[in-house]
Amino acid sequence: MIEYILLGFLKKGEMSGYDIKFYMSNSTSHFYDASFGSIYPALKRMLGLGLIGVREGISEGRLKKTYFIREKGSAEFLKWLEAPVPGGRGKMEHLIKIFFYDFLPEQKASELIRGFIASTEEKIKELDELEARIAEKAGRFSISTLLFGKDYYKFTAEWYKKFLKTA
């Protein structure tokens, strides 16, 4: 996972591990964040795989390694980005991908978002069925998480629909 996010950031421009962390805290951190302890080893691995390259330099007396994305890395990243958005269990993984959709052609991005909306509406149906099945047995708060789930998926679907319209 982290590899793709790092590739996405490097696709925005050449930068160091430290820069990426800083960039993250000002952008994705409310739904995805990584520590230095995962960023630096990941960059090393990716370097070994030829996904990225590095330029070592000295900026203001301090060592600074700036990484850049290679063809291979760019291809891997786009392959990941173009795969369907995971509809998964109430998590917000969709945001991680959408964050990078500026790198996809307008049409492809819309298509993927429509697919995500469809899978979200599928979830709503599932929860409707689940609700019917267990409604009697559950306590007030337990059932409320199910209702929240449903409302959350509805909110998500509506949000993306509106997003596509105002695009």
Next chain:
Amino acid sequence: MIEYILLGFLKKGEMSGYDIKFYMSNSTSHFYDASFGSIYPALKRMLGLGLIGVREGISEGRLKKTYFIREKGSAEFLKWLEAPVPGGRGKMEHLIKIFFYDFLPEQKASELIRGFIASTEEKIKELDELEARIAEKAGRFSISTLLFGKDYYKFTAEWYKKFLKTA
């Protein structure tokens, strides 16, 4: 983490590891799920700590171990449950706790939910500031994740407010 969830399920009634997994898939699985590989070792640990007890029996020829919660486990669980709901980064951890709020006195539950609403509204403020800071530099999709974050927190705050009213 998993320990508290298992305690919560056992507080609902005596059951086996397999039962818990089944129960989960029909209730919390859309925001929290665990595998057998984490459930069984966790039950073993908890047994060692005296948080739960076990009764071994044979049901329809198959071995069946049913676990029950002990005083100590119940106390630990309630301590965890009464702690403030983590406001954390777009995750949906709040649902995990709310799911078990039937075990708290009405008033305590409301109080905790009000606290959660406040922390959520704090998040909205933070994102407003972040938005003002980076609005020019970001691409359409990148900025949209920030807007989604804000809308999501708004949705969450409103949802819980409504929930408290209709209670």
Next chain:
DNA sequence: TACGCCATGTAAATTGTTACATGATTCC
């Protein structure tokens, strides 16, 4: 008899965080 479900459990692999270690520069 073979497949699917019930039921428990272990081991390896994965993925990541926290804490530590190092060192330079800038600002007070």
Next chain:
DNA sequence: GGAATCATGTAACAATTTACATGGCGTA
């Protein structure tokens, strides 16, 4: 001179998933 920030990195630890291993029962 000392704290904060810039900057890179490693090692220990934590939590979990995946895959494997085992075995009995019901049913087609």
